[in-house]
Amino acid sequence: xxxxxxxxxxxxxxxxxxxxxxxxxxxxxxxxxxxxxxxxxxxxxxxxxxxxxxxxxxxxxxxxxxxxxxxxxxxxxxxxxxxxxxxxxxxxxxxxxxxxxxxxxxxxxxxxxxxxxxxxxxxxxxxxxxxxxxxxxxxxxxxxxxxxxxxxxxxxxxxxxxxxxxxxxxxxxxxxxxxxxxxxxxxxxxxxxxxxxxxxxxxxxxxxxxxxxxxxxxxxxxxxxxxxxxxxxxxxxxxxxxxxxxxxxxxxxxxxxxxxxxxxxxxxxxxxxxxxxxxxxxxxxxxxxxxxxxxxxxxxxxxxxxxxxxxxxxxxxxxxxxxxxxxxxxxxxxxxxxxxxxxxxxxxxxxxxxxxxxxxxxxxxxxxxxxxxxxxxxxxxxxxxxxxxxxxx
Amino acid sequence: xxxxxxxxxxxxxxxxxxxxxxxxxxxxxxxxxxxxxxxxxxxxxxxxxxxxxxxxxxxxxxxxxxxxxxxxxxxxxxxxxxxxxxxxxxxxxxxxxxxxxxxxxxxxxxxxxxxxxxxxxxxxxxxxxxxxxxxxxxxxxxxxxxxxxxxxxxxxxxxxxxxxxxxxxxxxxxxxxxxxxxxxxxxxxxxxxxxxxxxxxxxxxxxxxx
Numbered sequence: 001x002x003x004x005x006x007x008x009x010x011x012x013x014x015x016x017x018x019x020x021x022x023x024x025x026x027x028x029x030x031x032x033x034x035x036x037x038x039x040x041x042x043x044x045x046x047x048x049x050x051x052x053x054x055x056x057x058x059x060x061x062x063x064x065x066x067x068x069x070x071x072x073x074x075x076x077x078x079x080x081x082x083x084x085x086x087x088x089x090x091x092x093x094x095x096x097x098x099x100x101x102x103x104x105x106x107x108x109x110x111x112x113x114x115x116x117x118x119x120x121x122x123x124x125x126x127x128x129x130x131x132x133x134x135x136x137x138x139x140x141x142x143x144x145x146x147x148x149x150x151x152x153x154x155x156x157x158x159x160x161x162x163x164x165x166x167x168x169x170x171x172x173x174x175x176x177x178x179x180x181x182x183x184x185x186x187x188x189x190x191x192x193x194x195x196x197x198x199x200x201x202x203x204x205x206x207x208x209x210x211x212x213x214x215x216x217x218x219x220x221x222x223x224x225x226x227x228x229x230x231x232x233x234x235x236x237x238x239x240x241x242x243x244x245x246x247x248x249x250x251x252x253x254x255x256x257x258x259x260x261x262x263x264x265x266x267x268x269x270x271x272x273x274x275x276x277x278x279x280x281x282x283x284x285x286x287x288x289x290x291x292x293x294x295x296x297x298x299x300x301x302x303x304x305x306x307x308x309x310x311x312x313x314x315x316x317x318x319x320x321x322x323x324x325x326x327x328x329x330x331x332x333x334x335x336x337x338x339x340x341x342x343x344x345x346x347x348x349x350x351x352x353x354x355x356x357x358x359x360x361x362x363x364x365x366x367x368x369x370x371x372x373x374x375x376x377x378x379x380x381x382x383x384x385x386x387x388x389x390x391x392x393x
Numbered sequence: 394x395x396x397x398x399x400x401x402x403x404x405x406x407x408x409x410x411x412x413x414x415x416x417x418x419x420x421x422x423x424x425x426x427x428x429x430x431x432x433x434x435x436x437x438x439x440x441x442x443x444x445x446x447x448x449x450x451x452x453x454x455x456x457x458x459x460x461x462x463x464x465x466x467x468x469x470x471x472x473x474x475x476x477x478x479x480x481x482x483x484x485x486x487x488x489x490x491x492x493x494x495x496x497x498x499x500x501x502x503x504x505x506x507x508x509x510x511x512x513x514x515x516x517x518x519x520x521x522x523x524x525x526x527x528x529x530x531x532x533x534x535x536x537x538x539x540x541x542x543x544x545x546x547x548x549x550x551x552x553x554x555x556x557x558x559x560x561x562x563x564x565x566x567x568x569x570x571x572x573x574x575x576x577x578x579x580x581x582x583x584x585x586x587x588x589x590x591x592x593x594x595x596x597x598x599x600x601x602x603x
Contacts, residue, residue, distance in 0.1 A: 032545075101519075102491075102521060103491075103492065104492075104519050123494055123519070125492050125494060125519060127492045127543075127545050127546060128545065131545065133492065133493075133494055133543070135494035135495070137494055137518065137519075200496070200497040200500075201457055201497060201500050201501070204453055204454045204457055204497075205408075205454050205457050205458050205461070208408070208454065208458060209458070250452060250453045251452050251453055251454060252452030252453075252454070252455075255452060255454055284573060308576060309573075309574050309576060310573075310574070335544055335574065372544055372545070373545065
């Protein structure tokens, strides 16, 4: 009996063995690969891009995984950095100046509140036509006093937001049907979210230097996104993609377990409370934290980026360590092989990866991170063919 | 080793930046030469921090704390170093390349190089190639250290090297590159002089270039 791609994914996520390993792609829903394949799409037409993410995966024969970032995380600051300067209240008055610096546009905001001003820069760089990088390049929280102001005055999610996000997710859900699963990026795990508000080199030591400030920051970083997370969940998604890459393996297991895991775990519990699985994302160094993630509680962890370019994941060792604790989603190197390799190299590395990963189930085969601009379609064809050929149970 | 210098060593290794500046003041009051305080009290400590990182005992937070502790001591020591003519190990202009908005790797490398006695000119992120060239001329730097966290911004490292050639400066400036997607192979391909896989090894790489 044939099963749909959607059923295949859901079986794996529910810890059942399907007919074969689902084979899918991580495609960013703006720029990069999708703009390579569809160069005429307006870069700000996020819905069309998201439908094209489904279209190209179907055409190539993949089990579709469409993950939404743009249009869902609106304002973009809740995912990419900084405070909400899209709203004004009597106690929160942002004034934003636009500065053009070559290919980078800086949105420089001063936010007036009764207890003092906050300042931030949000930068958008057009790295190539149609591909943008967004970041808060001057973070607003420098002191605990700044944080106290933010906690007291930053506006919460507006009442109309849940209806907006539902209306933006629905057309994608309709287009997807049973051809795969739909995920959305939540506004991150707490540590990632805290990194949107304070400089990273402060954050990475704050828990040792000033734990009360750190604890206050982490609790706020979580609290400020719970309403958005709930609204996304109620809009009807299959998976919540939760950013956990900022507290990566380079922090060390001891630091992660003691200072970060308790907060991340609490957020994951919230995310999954209605049964929707969380997929915790840590690209980069992951091996030091593979066992910590067993305590985290996320049903899925990705992407187990392999060396040398992307990370340090050893899939065989990961399978041994993880057992049946969570589903592994990963990991063919999308740069070394999918972008720059030959179809024969792609076929072979995919064969090795899927044969290792599929042991005992709980495995979804995917490109290790978002596909790069300049990825040949023939390599993706080799990837999906090899994944299906060797991924059977 | 002098007891004060040993204490300074330990305070830096443990990241106790609250006490480092006090210990440096005590060392100066005890008439220990600034160059000795720098080399035996501080650079030796940071070298140990680098070793512990490579051994997997220290991680990024411990390195950051140690580097911050070292920096607090350097702020006290710097005027005395200038007064006594202590020279730096070399001058480094460091930047994230054009289009790259990430800075944590660059910041950590900058701190570790400073901890090894280099003078650092940090240009920040998303730095256009032409501004790099201007700054290198202005500062008469020895090394250009470039960081990229995205494969899409890595080509700007090659652009920087080409720009150095066009400006007739390539012979006099060593180029050191690093960042998550950057490899030794890539460094060779684009003609960089050195590659560092992490902040700790950036120190050895920089030293080897001069």
